[in-house]
Each structure stands twice: as C-alpha cells, then as structure tokens.
Amino acid sequence: MASHVKLSVNGVGKSFGHGAHRVEALRDVSFNVVQNEICVLLGPSGCGKSTLLNIVAGLQDPTAGSVVLDGKEIDGPARERGMVFQSYTSFPWLTVEQNVEYGMKLNGVPKAERQERASHFIDLVHLAKFRKTYPKNLSGGMKQRVAIARTLANRPEILLMDEPFGALDAETRWHMQEMLVEIMKSSQTTIMLVTHDIPEAIFLADKIVFLSSHPGRLKAILDLEFKKGKDIRDKEELITLDGYPECERHILAMMRAEARPQDVT
Amino acid sequence: MTLAGSSTEAIEKTAPRTANPGGARRRRRRFFEFKSDIPASWSLTLGILVWVLFFGFWEFAVWQNWANDILLPGPGKVLSALHTLFTEKAFLYDVGVSVTRILLSFALACLVAVPLGILMGSFRTVEAFFNPLVSAWRYLPAPAFIPLLLMWLGAGDAQKLALLFLGVVWFLTTLIMDHTKSVPADFVRTAVTLGGNRLQVLRTVVVPAALPGILVAMRQMLAVSWTYLVIAEIIAADVGIGAMMMRAKRFLHVDQIMAGIVVIGALGLLFDFLLKKFHGIAFAYLEENVR
Numbered sequence: 001m002a003s004h005v006k007l008s009v010n011g012v013g014k015s016f017g018h019g020a021h022r023v024e025a026l027r028d029v030s031f032n033v034v035q036n037e038i039c040v041l042l043g044p045s046g047c048g049k050s051t052l053l054n055i056v057a058g059l060q061d062p063t064a065g066s067v068v069l070d071g072k073e074i075d076g077p078a079r080e081r082g083m084v085f086q087s088y089t090s091f092p093w094l095t096v097e098q099n100v101e102y103g104m105k106l107n108g109v110p111k112a113e114r115q116e117r118a119s120h121f122i123d124l125v126h127l128a129k130f131r132k133t134y135p136k137n138l139s140g141g142m143k144q145r146v147a148i149a150r151t152l153a154n155r156p157e158i159l160l161m162d163e164p165f166g167a168l169d170a171e172t173r174w175h176m177q178e179m180l181v182e183i184m185k186s187s188q189t190t191i192m193l194v195t196h197d198i199p200e201a202i203f204l205a206d207k208i209v210f211l212s213s214h215p216g217r218l219k220a221i222l223d224l225e226f227k228k229g230k231d232i233r234d235k236e237e238l239i240t241l242d243g244y245p246e247c248e249r250h251i252l253a254m255m256r257a258e259a260r261p262q263d264v265t
Numbered sequence: 266m267t268l269a270g271s272s273t274e275a276i277e278k279t280a281p282r283t284a285n286p287g288g289a290r291r292r293r294r295r296f297f298e299f300k301s302d303i304p305a306s307w308s309l310t311l312g313i314l315v316w317v318l319f320f321g322f323w324e325f326a327v328w329q330n331w332a333n334d335i336l337l338p339g340p341g342k343v344l345s346a347l348h349t350l351f352t353e354k355a356f357l358y359d360v361g362v363s364v365t366r367i368l369l370s371f372a373l374a375c376l377v378a379v380p381l382g383i384l385m386g387s388f389r390t391v392e393a394f395f396n397p398l399v400s401a402w403r404y405l406p407a408p409a410f411i412p413l414l415l416m417w418l419g420a421g422d423a424q425k426l427a428l429l430f431l432g433v434v435w436f437l438t439t440l441i442m443d444h445t446k447s448v449p450a451d452f453v454r455t456a457v458t459l460g461g462n463r464l465q466v467l468r469t470v471v472v473p474a475a476l477p478g479i480l481v482a483m484r485q486m487l488a489v490s491w492t493y494l495v496i497a498e499i500i501a502a503d504v505g506i507g508a509m510m511m512r513a514k515r516f517l518h519v520d521q522i523m524a525g526i527v528v529i530g531a532l533g534l535l536f537d538f539l540l541k542k543f544h545g546i547a548f549a550y551l552e553e554n555v556r
C-alpha cells in the first residue's frame with residue numbers, strides 16, 4: 001500500500017495574548033499524517049496538544065504556518081474534519097439514533113441513506129439496543145460511543161479526537177480503545193488523537209507525534225516498528241509483544257525530561 | 266485497640282436481637298438531618314401542619330379580639346366573601362381581566378426577551394451592543410415610570426401592559442442570555458465540525474440546549490409579573506383583582522380584600538404549577554428512564 005499523505009502540518013505556530021501576557025503555545029510544528037493511520041499526539045499536559053488539534057479542526061487560527069488536507073489549505077471548521085471531545089457532547093434532546101443522524105441531516109443526506117448509515121455505525125459501536133434511548137440514560141462510555149458514531153457516520157476525511165476517553169474509568173477506557181481499533185479495521189479512517197496516557201498512545205497509534213512543552217515543539221516522531229504487521233486486538237497482546245517495554249520506557253524518559261520542576265509542583 | 270474491638274463485637278452481638286429482630290440493623294432516623302431526603306408521609310404531614318397552625322393562629326387572634334372585627338375577619342368570613350364576590354359581584358370578570366393583562370404583557374415581554382436573550386448569549390457583539398442598555402434598565406424600578414406612563418398612555422390597559430412589560434422584560438432578557446451562555450461550548454464546536462453553518466448551529470444546538478433554562482426563567486419572571494399587576498391595578502383601574510380590592514377598601518370590606526389576596530396567591534400557584542408540569546412534559550428527556 002502506498003503511503004499517501006492525507007494531512008500535513010506545516011510550520012504551525014500559535015501564540016495567545018500580546019506583549020507581556022503573550023503565551024507561545026506552539027512553535028514551528030511540522031509533520032504528516034498518512035491515509036488510514038492513527039496518528040497520536042502525545043506530550044505533557046499544557047504542551048499545546050489541544051491547541052494543535054483545534055487548529056487542524058479549524059476552530060482556532062494558527063499565528064504561523066498552515067495545515068493542508070488532501071492538498072487544500074484548511075480554513076475554518078468543516079465536515080471533512082469531524083471532532084470528538086473529552087466532554088460528553090451527545091445532545092440530550094435527541095435519541096441515540098437522532099444524534100447519529102444529526103451531522104448527516106445538517107449536510108442534507110437523504111432520509112433513507114441517513115437511516116441506513118446511522119444504523120450501520122450504531123451497530124459498529126455496539127449501541128443497537130439503545131437506538132431510541134436519550135443520553136441521560138447512557139453511561140459515559142456509551143455517550144462517547146454515540147459521539148464517535150455520529151462523527152464517523154458523517155464521513156469525515158479525518159477524525160479528530162481530543163482525549164476522548166479521558167473522562168472514563170480505567171476499565172471502560174480499555175473497552176473503548178479496543179473498540180476504536182476494531183472500528184479502524186472495518187472502516188477505513190484516518191485519525192488524529194490527542195492523549196497524555198502513554199499505554200493508550202502505544203496501543204492505538206501507528207505513529208506517535210511527541211511534543212515538548214513551553215512552547216510546544218516537535219520533539220520526536222515514533223513509528224512503533226515493533227507493532228508493524230501485527231494484528232493486535234487487546235491490551236494483553238500488546239504488552240506481551242517484544243519491544244513494548246522498550247518503547248514505553250523510551251516515551252516515559254521523554255515525558256520525564258519535559259516535566260520541569262516548576263510544572264511538577 | 267482491644268477496647269475498640271470488643272465494643273464493636275458487643276454491638277454486633279446484641280443490637281440485631283434487641284433493636285430490630287429478624288431484620289437488618291438500621292440507624293434511627295433523626296428529625297434534623299443535613300441534606301437528606303425525608304419520607305413522603307413526613308413532608309405531607311409537615312405541609313399540612315403549617316397551614317393548620319396558620320389558620321389556628323388566625324382564628325385564635327380573632328377569638329381573642331386582638332383587632333376590631335371589621336379589620337380582622339376570620340377565615341370563615343373571608344371564605345364567604347369569596348363566595349359572594351363570585352356569585353353576586355361578577356368577580357370572575359375581574360379575575361379574567363387581570364389574567365388577560367398578565368398573559369398579554371408577558372407574551373409581549375417573551376417576544377422581545379427570548380430572541381434578544383438568545384442572540385446576546387450567542388454572540389459577544391450583540392451582547393456588547395445591547396447589554397449596557399439592558400443592564401441600565403434592569404436596575405431602574407419599573408414603578409418609577411408610572412407617572413410617565415399615565416401621562417403618555419392614560420389610565421387604560423395600554424399603561425398597565427407597558428408597566429408589566431417594563432417590569433419583566435429586562436430581567437427576562439438577562440436570564441435568557443445567561444442560560445444561552447451556559448450551553449456547553451463543545452456542543453457548538455461539535456456541530457461546526459460536523460459541517461453546521463451559523464444558522465443551523467443556532468437553530469439545532471443553541472436553542473434546543475437553552476430551552477429548558479429559558480422556560481425556568483419564564484416561570485420565575487411570571488411570578489414577578491403578578492407584583493406589577495397588583496401595583497398597576499391598585500394605582501388606577503376600574504376592573505381587575507387589584508381594582509376590586511381598592512373598591513372594597515373604600516367600603517371597609519376587609520374580608521373582600523383578603524379574598525382578593527387569596528385569589529392572587531392561588532392563581533400564582535396555579536400558573537407556576539402548570540409551567541412546571543409543562544417543563545416536565547416538554548423536556549422529559551432530561552429525566553432518567555425516559556426512552
């Protein structure tokens with residue numbers, strides 16, 4: 001398979017505020033995301049991961065550089081770059097089914113196709129039994145699955161996720177991570193996901209983009225060679241793989257190097 | 266250590282047998298318990314008790330002749346005055362006029378406050394433009410405008426509607442703005458990254474997300490509306506609940522005045538109850554176990 005560049009981040013920089021209050025969040029960040037891969041943005045808290053993802057989504061403008069998707073420079077938010085947030089965003093006034101159809105409705109997808117696509121993605125996230133349920137009666141993990149199905153059903157070119165499992169308990173997290181890997185296998189999608197959880201990053205990623213802090217700069221791009229060609233479905237398989245402890249140790253060392261004394265306290 | 270150990274043992278051995286034979290040991294319910302629910306039977310009993318005490322005290326005061334019979338009629342007299350008002354004095358017409366004034370002025374206030382509040386809560390530019398005006402008017406007591414309104418609009422219904430409108434609209438706008446602002450930013454961000462344009466986001470996310478809060482704001486301000494109604498009708502009116510009470514004052518019919526107060530209270534409760542019910546039905550998705 002040819003590795004076709006789906007998205008490229010070119011020299012992106014971002015500062016907030018002016019004069020003495022100026023905060024430089026990102027400086028000269030460049031990397032590519034290849035079609036159908038999961039690219040994980042990893043780095044210590046406050047290093048600018050969310051800022052970078054928001055820039056890719058078009059929710060914030062970079063102060064320097066550009067982001068190019070399929071050869072076109074991005075300008076503002078659009079359907080091609082659907083985003084899933086850490087906070088629960090399934091709309092409480094809509095049922096699971098209506099939530100999943102919501103994006104397609106915005107984009108004028110005809111009713112029959114909308115229902116068909118919705119039911120496909122609801123099955124994919126294992127919510128078939130909850131089609132007519134309102135979010136109030138769903139657990140946190142289920143609400144996130146609704147959000148993921150809603151974004152996927154809208155057929156984005158790239159799925160952006162900002163710590164999507166960050167608010168979930170440890171057990172639910174594993175299930176969600178394994179489900180995401182399962183979804184990736186059945187539907188071709190390119191994903192850019194932000195996390196600060198190292199095992200999550202290694203489990204999900206084809207490629208890890210590691211950012212250093214203050215300002216956020218590209219520190220390393222890890223290709224996770226030890227996972228290549230292996231069909232890993234759950235965490236146990238991952239952690240027993242040759243190369244896993246080495247990889248985790250390497251990332252931990254980078255994390256530690258970034259955590260400056262003033263951040264720790 | 267040993268002491269603590271043996272004492273718990275003792276409790277475990279003796280307590281189930283003596284305190285609650287056959288069942289699990291339960292802590293005795295205290296009458297005053299911070300933030301804890303009470304049985305339905307308790308709230309019913311306490312709710313009735315407060316009224317029994319109220320009427321008991323009232324009857325007692327009348328019986329003791331604390332005030333002149335004319336100035337302080339008993340509950341029974343007020344009740345019969347209420348009956349007379351409805352059967353002989355066409356009081357139902359007064360009530361109808363008052364309710365119409367409330368509903369009409371409140372509908373007008375909503376017509377302005379709902380769109381304005383939603384737009385102010387959605388767009389900082391709209392807020393920056395209108396908020397200085399809205400805040401200033403909010404702190405002006407509406408009755409301060411009565412002399413002006415009387416001169417401009419006369420003593421008729423237009424003046425009353427204007428007073429009720431002015432008394433409610435600014436607060437309602439502010440409350441609706443606040444409820445709109447508290448719509449989660451990630452709801453809006455989700456919708457725009459799904460491809461929604463400004464109008465779609467406003468219509469399909471901001472409005473439905475703010476709606477339950479908006480209805481709560483309406484409920485609160487409708488209660489305030491009654492205050493201004495009574496002021497308006499006491500100052501200058503021929504018909505209406507307040508007008509009836511002022512007429513009764515002229516003829517020293519304290520029982521009728523009190524009957525008027527009772528009716529205003531009952532109507533206020535009724536409106537509040539209806540809106541609360543409506544809220545529960547319209548926003549049933551906010552309750553758990555609704556499918």
Ligand SMILES: Nc1ncnc2c1ncn2[C@@H]1O[C@H](COP(=O)(O)OP(=O)(O)O)[C@@H](O)[C@H]1O
Nearest residue numbers: 016017023025044045046047048049050051052
């Ligand atoms: N709107 C903003 N105004 C000012 N500073 C901001 C803003 N958003 C983020 N920052 C700063 O930019 C840096 C990166 O933030 P963020 O992207 O949220 O980090 P991460 O997601 O990696 O934890 C932080 O130092 C944060 O304080």
Ligand SMILES: [Mg+2]
Nearest residue numbers: 049050051162
């Ligand atoms: Mg973040």
